[in-house]
C-alpha cells in the first residue's frame with residue numbers, strides 16, 4: 001500500500017515548501033517522480049530522497065554555496081570566481097533561499 005499522496009505532500013511542504021509536484025507521476029516513495037522548481041524547472045527524484053535530503057539539483061548547488069559561505073569554508077571572492085558572476089548576483093540569489 002503506497003503512502004497516501006496527502007501524507008507525502010504534507011511532508012514535502014514541511015521540509016521544503018518551495019516546489020510543485022506532478023502527483024500523477026507518484027507511485028510510491030521509492031519510485032522517481034516529477035517535481036518542479038519555479039526557478040530551475042522540472043526535476044526528477046524519488047519521494048524518499050527528496051524528503052530526506054535532496055532539493056532541486058540546481059537549488060542544491062546554491063544551498064551548498066550559501067552554507068559554505070556562512071560557515072567560512074569559502075570566501076565571497078572565491079564564489080565570484082568559481083561561478084564567474086558578481087557579488088551582487090550571489091547576494092541576490094542567496095536572498096531567495
Ligand SMILES: [Zn+2]
Nearest residue numbers: 037040056059
Ligand atoms: Zn531549483
